[in-house]
Amino acid sequence: xxxxxxxxxxxxxxxxxxxxxxxxxxxxxxxxxxxxxxxxxxxxxxxxxxxxxxxxxxxxxxxxxxxxxxxxxxxxxxxxxxxxxxxxxxxxxxxxxxxxxxxxxxxxxxxxxxxxxxxxxxxxxxxxxxxxxxxxxxxxxxxxxxxxxxxxxxxxxxxxxxxxxxxxxxxxxxxxxxxxxxxxxxxxxxxxxxxxxxxxxxxxxxxxxxxxxxxxxxxxxxxxxxxxxxxxxxxxxxxxxxxxxxxxxxxxxxxxxxxxxxxxxxxxxxxxxx
Amino acid sequence: xxxxxxxxxxxxxxxxxxxxxxxxxxxxxxxxxxxxxxxxxxxxxxxxxxxxxxxxxxxxxxxxxxxxxxxxxxxxxxxxxxxxxxxxxxxxxxxxxxxxxxxxxxxxxxxxxxxxxxxxxxxxxxxxxxxxxxxxxxxxxxxxxxxxxxxxxxxxxxxxxxxxxxxxxxxxxxxxxxxxxxxxxxxxxxxxxxxxxxxxxxxxxxxxxxxxxxxxxxxxxxxxxxxxxxxxxxxxxxxxxxxxxxxxxxxxxxxxxxxxxxxxxxxxxxxxxxxxxxxxxxxxxxxxxxxxxxxxxxxxxxxxxxxxxxxxxxxxxxxxxxxxxxxxxxxxxxxxxxxxxxxxxxxxxxxxxxxxxxxxxxxxxxxxxxxxxxxxxxxxxxxxxxxxxxxxxxxxxxxxxxxxxxxxxxxxxxxxxxxxxxxxxxxxxxxxxxxxxxxxxxxxxxxxxxxxxxxxxxxxxxxxxxxxxxxxxxxxxxxxxxxxxxxxxxxxxxxxxxxxxxxxxxxxxxxxxxxxxxxxxxxxxxxxxxxx
Numbered sequence: 001x002x003x004x005x006x007x008x009x010x011x012x013x014x015x016x017x018x019x020x021x022x023x024x025x026x027x028x029x030x031x032x033x034x035x036x037x038x039x040x041x042x043x044x045x046x047x048x049x050x051x052x053x054x055x056x057x058x059x060x061x062x063x064x065x066x067x068x069x070x071x072x073x074x075x076x077x078x079x080x081x082x083x084x085x086x087x088x089x090x091x092x093x094x095x096x097x098x099x100x101x102x103x104x105x106x107x108x109x110x111x112x113x114x115x116x117x118x119x120x121x122x123x124x125x126x127x128x129x130x131x132x133x134x135x136x137x138x139x140x141x142x143x144x145x146x147x148x149x150x151x152x153x154x155x156x157x158x159x160x161x162x163x164x165x166x167x168x169x170x171x172x173x174x175x176x177x178x179x180x181x182x183x184x185x186x187x188x189x190x191x192x193x194x195x196x197x198x199x200x201x202x203x204x205x206x207x208x209x210x211x212x213x214x215x216x217x218x219x220x221x222x223x224x225x226x227x228x229x230x231x232x233x234x235x236x237x238x239x240x241x242x243x244x245x246x247x248x249x250x251x252x253x254x255x256x257x258x259x260x261x262x263x264x265x266x267x268x269x270x271x272x273x274x
Numbered sequence: 275x276x277x278x279x280x281x282x283x284x285x286x287x288x289x290x291x292x293x294x295x296x297x298x299x300x301x302x303x304x305x306x307x308x309x310x311x312x313x314x315x316x317x318x319x320x321x322x323x324x325x326x327x328x329x330x331x332x333x334x335x336x337x338x339x340x341x342x343x344x345x346x347x348x349x350x351x352x353x354x355x356x357x358x359x360x361x362x363x364x365x366x367x368x369x370x371x372x373x374x375x376x377x378x379x380x381x382x383x384x385x386x387x388x389x390x391x392x393x394x395x396x397x398x399x400x401x402x403x404x405x406x407x408x409x410x411x412x413x414x415x416x417x418x419x420x421x422x423x424x425x426x427x428x429x430x431x432x433x434x435x436x437x438x439x440x441x442x443x444x445x446x447x448x449x450x451x452x453x454x455x456x457x458x459x460x461x462x463x464x465x466x467x468x469x470x471x472x473x474x475x476x477x478x479x480x481x482x483x484x485x486x487x488x489x490x491x492x493x494x495x496x497x498x499x500x501x502x503x504x505x506x507x508x509x510x511x512x513x514x515x516x517x518x519x520x521x522x523x524x525x526x527x528x529x530x531x532x533x534x535x536x537x538x539x540x541x542x543x544x545x546x547x548x549x550x551x552x553x554x555x556x557x558x559x560x561x562x563x564x565x566x567x568x569x570x571x572x573x574x575x576x577x578x579x580x581x582x583x584x585x586x587x588x589x590x591x592x593x594x595x596x597x598x599x600x601x602x603x604x605x606x607x608x609x610x611x612x613x614x615x616x617x618x619x620x621x622x623x624x625x626x627x628x629x630x631x632x633x634x635x636x637x638x639x640x641x642x643x644x645x646x647x648x649x650x651x652x653x654x655x656x657x658x659x660x661x662x663x664x665x666x667x668x669x670x671x672x673x674x675x676x677x678x679x680x681x682x683x684x685x686x687x688x689x690x691x692x693x694x695x696x697x698x699x700x701x702x703x704x705x706x707x708x709x710x711x712x713x714x715x716x717x718x719x720x721x722x723x724x725x726x727x728x729x730x731x732x733x734x735x736x737x738x739x740x741x742x743x744x745x746x747x748x749x750x751x752x753x754x755x756x757x758x759x760x761x762x763x764x765x766x767x768x769x770x771x772x773x774x775x776x777x778x779x780x781x782x783x784x785x786x787x788x789x790x791x792x793x794x795x796x797x798x799x800x801x802x803x804x805x806x
Contacts, residue, residue, distance in 0.1 A: 039658040041584035058520055058651070059658050218648045218675040232651065235501040236521055 011262045018259040022075060025252065029072020035062055036069035036221040048240050055240035058233065063226075067245045070223040071252055073216070077133065078202035078256075081140030085202070086195040089145035093152025093187070094179050106153065110146045118143050122205055123214045136215045140202050148194040155187045193264035200253040200260075207249060223249050309805050310491040312780065314514040315503040320495075320793030321475075325455020326466055328443035329400050331407035332455070337791025338697050340798045342477065344443025344460035345484075347375060347394070348436055350697055352786040354601050356436045356738060360389070360444065360461075362422075366736045370431030377422050381461050381484045383446045389461050391418035396447040398426065408438070409700070431734030433741040437698035463488050463801045473497065479801070488801030495797070507775045514782070515775040516792055518652070519586040522773050529775040534796065536788040537600060537695035539593040540656055541766035542644065543718030544569045544689055552712070557687045558719050561638050567623035568640070568669075569762045574609050575616035575667040576660060582768050585655040589773055593766040595749065595757075599787055602699040602745035607757045607766075616667045625668070633668040641670035645690040648675030653691040656767060686719055695769070695790035699745045703729050705764065706748070706756055720763035724754050772796065779806045 044060040046052055054063035092110075096103040113121065121143045126135035159165055159182070168178055209215040210224025218225045223245055230241035324330035326343055333341030340349070347361040358364075362376040381389040398416035401408070412435075414427040428435070449459045458466055463485070464477035477493040498506060500518055507515040507526050515529075522531055544563040552558050563569060578592035591598075594607040625633040625640050633640035644660060646653040654675065661671040676684055684690065694701055707729050708714060708721040715721065725748050732744035750757045756764070772788050774796060783802035788795040 039662060041659060041662070044584075059655055213648075218654070219673050229651070232501060233520070235504055236524060 008266060011266050015259050015262040015266065018255045018262075022252065022255055022259070025068060026072045026075040026079075029068045029070070029075075032065040032069045032072075033221070035065035037219075038062070045238060047238075048244070054244040055238075057229070057238075057241055063241065063244060066221040066226055067223070067248050069221040070226055070245065071248055073221070074203045074206050074223050074249070075199075075252065077137055077140070077206050078199045081137050081144065081202045081206075082195055082198040084137070084141035085144040085198060086148060086191065088141065089148035089152060089194070090187075090191055092145065092149045093156060094183060096153040096156055098175050098179065103153070103157075106149065110150055110153075113143060113146050118205060119208060119212075122209050123212070126209055126214050131214060132217060136206055136209065139209070140205060144198055144201060144205075148191070148198065151190055151194060152187050155190055156183055159183050159186060189264070189267035192267055193260055196256065196260035196263050199256040203249075203253055203256065310489065311494070312490050312492070312514065312800060312803060313494045313496065313512045314797060314800075315496050315498045315506055315512045316516055316793050316796075317503075318497045318499055320791075321472070321497045322455070325453075325469075326458040326475075327455035328397065328445060329404050330455060331405070332458075333443050333794075334401075334405070334438070334441040335407040337793055337795075338441045338789050339791075339794040341441070341443030341460070341462060342464045342797065342800075343458045343462045343466050344445060345381070345389075345462045346441060346443055347377070347439040350437070350440045350786065352784060354697060354787065356440065359440075360394075361439075368736070370433065370734050370736045371428050373426040373428070373435060374419075375424050375426070377424060378484065379422050382482055383449070383459050383461050384465050384480055384482065385446070385449060385459050387446060387448060389444060389446070390421045391424040392421070393444055393447045394418065394424045396450070397442065397444045400445070400450070401442060408441075410438070431736070433733055433735050433738060434698050434700045436738060437700070440697070464493060486801070490800050490803050493797065493800050504775075513777045513780050514796065516796070517773050517775055519589045519770075519773065520651075522587060522589055526775050528778055530778055532774040532776040532782055533589065534772040534774070534785045534788050535591075535599075536769050536772050536790075537596075537598055538693065538772065538788060538790045538792070539596060539598065539695045539766055539769045540653060540691060540693050541593060541596070541764055542660070542689040542691050543685060543764050544572065544762070545687055545718055546720040546761060546763045547714070549687060556683060558714070560642060560687055560689075562640055562642050563689065565623060565625075565635075566761060567619050568625070569765070570758055571616040571619040571623075571667065572664065572669070573758055573762050573765050574612045574619075575669075576663050576765065576767065577611040577613075578767055579611075580663065581656065581659045584659045585652060586768065586770060589771040590768040591771070593769045595766055596694045596701055596705055596764070597699065598766075598769055600697075600699070602702070602742045604746035604749035604755075604757070606750040606755075606759075609758045613667055620668065627668050631665075631668060632670045639670070640668060641672070643688040644671050644673050645676045645681065645684055645688050646673065647678060647681060647691070649677075650691075652770070653693070657691050660767070682717070685717060692717070693770075693790055697789050699732065699741070702745060702748060703733070715763075718763060720761065722754065722756070722761055724751070725756060725761075780804075781806055 038061065040060040042060065043056050044058050046056040048055040052062050052064060054067055056062055092106045096106050122139040125139035125142055129135040129138045165178060165182055168182060206215060207224040210222045211228045215224055216222040226245045227242060233241050322332050326332045328334050328341055328344055333339055345360050347359060348356050349359045351357055360378055360381060362378055365374045377391050377394055383389055395416040395418040398413060402410040402413045412428050412430055412432040414429045417425045419425055443460060443462065445454060446459050456469065463480055463483050465480050466475065467478045468476040474494055474496045479488040479491045496512060503515045504517060504521050506512045507529055510528060545560040546564060547559040548564045549557065549559040549561050582588060582590040582592065594609065595603055597603045620633055624635045626635065627633050644657045646657045657673040661673055664671050681690055705717060706715055706725060708726050709716050713721060728744050728748035728751065732741045732748065735741040735744055749755050750760060754760050756762060772792050776782060781804045783799045786798065
């Protein structure tokens with residue numbers, strides 16, 4: 001039966017499986033929050049066993065629940081931040097079509113933000129907004145739009161030279177009309193794929209700044225918190241505190257990346273032949 | 275062929291190198307050669323930022339300890355009594371405002387100049403003007419009357435002045451400048467030979483020391499993170515390594531665990547007034563903990579031994595006050611764990627349980643946020659343990675990590691896990707005495723006129739032993755105070771034992787009870803340590 005599938009169907013199926021997996025983690029994590037916060041000193045420092053798949057930490061917290069809950073929080077923060085970020089990218093990218101001056105400003109902003117390492121900007125912005133979920137989301141949103149904005153802008157600049165756009169302008173249509181009616185549908189596939197490909201960045205960066213202590217507060221089960229706590233116990237041989245959460249984070253990021261790539265191929269069929 | 279030869283050469287070189295490496299570390303590891311040297315690993319935070327300058331907190335800062343390089347007028351004995359060091363006698367005027375002290379005349383700084391009353395006066399005046407970490411605000415002026423007599427004129431009577439004098443190292447007036455912290459000159463047991471900032475400090479015994487000649491001639495202090503320090507012990511590179519309860523059960527070959535008793539306590543404040551906003555917009559007070567019956571129930575509703583087992587693997591002892599085992603501690607503070615009594619107190623006070631198991635009274639739910647400094651994993655665990663225990667008597671606790679930038683303000687309305695413990699009764703004053711500008715004690719809103727009065731009297735008492743009695747009365751005088759039967763505005767959980775891995779043949783001299791701060795206290799008497 002599989003043989004009768006064409007590439008497109010297979011890609012779609014893969015993407016759907018990956019998406020379902022990610023959705024299960026992000027929703028499952030929400031229901032595990034209570035278990036993730038529960039401390040029980042009678043079961044502290046247990047190595048992985050059947051009951052506690054990922055072991056327990058020095059406060060007797062179930063690491064499986066904590067990992068799932070942390071991943072879920074990371075994914076939700078990632079989605080929120082990517083959504084904000086991609087809207088910024090779309091607005092700025094399309095705005096570039098409106099005129100030379102705006103184009104110059106947008107380009108300048110992109111260069112400015114890209115010239116400084118993400119993590120520095122993230123730390124500063126997160127601190128300014130009082131850390132926590134709010135700080136992280138605002139920080140991620142304000143730093144991750146640049147590369148997508150650049151792609152959209154390039155597309156738009158190319159589109160501007162297309163005969164049908166020029167004709168539309170000659171026929172008296174306004175710039176905004178052209179931007180929304182003619183350009184937006186054209187850049188949408190790029191936009192959608194870029195949005196999904198932004199997730200892994202956002203998730204990793206959320207974990208990084210939380211690990212460094214500038215993100216989520218440390219009573220919350222977040223992957224960054226779990227990993228930074230675990231470094232203290234590695235020396236006493238408690239490898240499971242870092243191993244499972246770390247591997248899970250990598251798996252989630254790879255899933256997002258694969259899903260994004262697949263989505264791009266599906267939406268932008270021309271590039272599939274490359 | 276050539277390739278094979280060169281590969282062989284490389285392999286041979288590596289083999290040689292690794293053998294050299296082994297023999298090298300072997301000679302380091304057997305402690306036989308260095309009979310009078312000690313290497314101690316301390317936390318990175320123990321390195322004094324402003325150098326070894328008593329004016330900026332060396333010895334006399336947040337974490338008190340003996341300054342080693344400098345000598346002090348008095349010193350504290352192992353039971354926290356006061357003994358003469360540089361001082362030969364001390365006379366206090368009737369009003370407690372003038373302290374006249376005769377200084378030994380046979381003491382020299384390590385640069386050869388004599389230590390005189392001038393230096394003492396200079397040191398104290400400098401501390402008063404510039405110290406930001408220790409309180410010298412009661413000192414009006416220190417005057418050198420002649421070469422060996424110094425007079426301290428105080429603004430108000432201050433009986434704990436002895437304890438200030440026991441930690442303030444005397445600096446030389448003639449050799450003091452802004453870079454003194456990096457090149458300290460003193461008259462103490464040791465000379466600072468070398469300081470590699472961020473790494474280590476090397477001390478050598480002072481050959482001209484006026485007291486008993488130090489046993490240990492060279493002390494090297496290395497600053498390391500907890501896990502690196504443990505690795506250093508496992509590699510046999512250091513003689514004494516500080517460690518935490520979470521590592522204490524590990525076996526390290528050639529080392530054994532050394533436990534030092536401390537007054538390094540952990541506890542939490544319970545705001546004793548109802549929630550309101552003051553004129554600066556700060557939120558003060560907590561509607562649940564404002565009820566004294568609630569505070570009493572919490573105090574006996576926590577099984578301290580259980581907390582210690584949970585969090586410290588048993589390396590600690592129950593605390594009932596900020597000053598357990600100190601000469602000014604009032605034993606009345608001790609309470610027994612009694613959850614049934616706690617529930618009864620809450621029931622009688624009108625805090626009734628509903629179907630969810632959480633109590634409430636007149637719409638106020640029996641719950642509070644328990645804050646802890648997010649950088650401190652032990653305090654986080656304490657908070658979690660307290661949360662689990664209070665749940666059993668129907669009180670709902672949520673824990674939250676906070677940074678020190680906001681912790682002090684937040685603690686005015688939400689309980690925070692604190693760590694205290696110093697070698698001076700002033701700590702009672704700092705925690706419980708009313709601050710006149712706000713009408714409440716500084717760290718947690720609470721005020722009791724009678725307690726305040728005892729503490730004021732204790733400060734103006736000129737006889738040290740009599741002042742202890744007054745400090746005790748401030749805690750509980752039979753009718754009021756800060757203990758279980760009194761207002762109980764703070765709950766004390768445990769004193770954390772300071773743990774060290776010590777090389778087997780090194781004998782550490784008897785320690786006086788360590789204060790807060792897992793750092794320099796261990797080397798207070800390093801001069802008396804010995805190798806066997």
